[in-house]
Amino acid sequence: AQSVTQLGSHVSVSEGALVLLRCNYSSSVPPYLFWYVQYPNQGLQLLLKYTTGATLVKGINGFEAEFKKSETSFHLTKPSAHMSDAAEYFCAVSDGNTGKLIFGQGTTLQVKP
Amino acid sequence: DAGVIQSPRHEVTEMGQEVTLRCKPISGHNSLFWYRQTMMRGLELLIYFNNNVPIDDSGMPEDRFSAKMPNASFSTLKIQPSEPRDSAVYFCASSRLAGELFFGEGSRLTVL
Secondary structure, eight states, X not given: OOEEEEEOSEEEEETTSOEEXXXXXXXXXXXEEEEEEEOTTSOEEEEEEEOSSOSEEEOGGGOXXXXXXXXXXXXXXXXXXXXXXXXXXXEEEEOSXXXXXEEOOOEEEEEEO | OOOOEEEOSEEXXXXXXXXXXXXXXXXXXXXXXXXXXXXXXXXXXXXXXXXXXXXXXXXXXXXXXXXXXXXXXXXXXXXXXXXXXXXEEEEEEEESTTSOOEEOOOEEEEEO
């Protein structure tokens, strides 16, 4: 079975500050890991994904995440927050075979001016 | 290219009525997923299809829910009879097998 835990349902940062959204996973097989972003009244959009290979993954809008197997983590970071980054962020895990994603509960990112 | 198209975007209905949500996946994608999003339970996978065949429907809440995929370009999620606790946003997503999921904009259902 697979599961995802996102630590912190709400994160607030100032514009220009570091963004760190935490994600831990559980998987009995090598995981595929994803971060999605959801803006109000919209669907989910892929930010980045890890399948195999390099453990530091770069995505859109300046976000990146690092797969750490020893810590079963896949935290999302961005060096400098913009107002436009305010949204809900979801971490997800897949087994790489079925394609189905299991999502975490989501983290709402607030960016203060 | 057109993305995943869902209809209706908003549906308000009364308890006991039948609700049908529709989804057109991206052309060429062979996997289709139905998710439900609520504040309390987050994003839940209801059912998914590969090549129009239902693979896993263990997330379907109860017999009131049913989903079909008669061809590669169309799927429906039906709730009959609907109840207030079914109020949620229902998302359809499609992918090439085991690839990135592309989500529609969702159907917001309110059952009074």
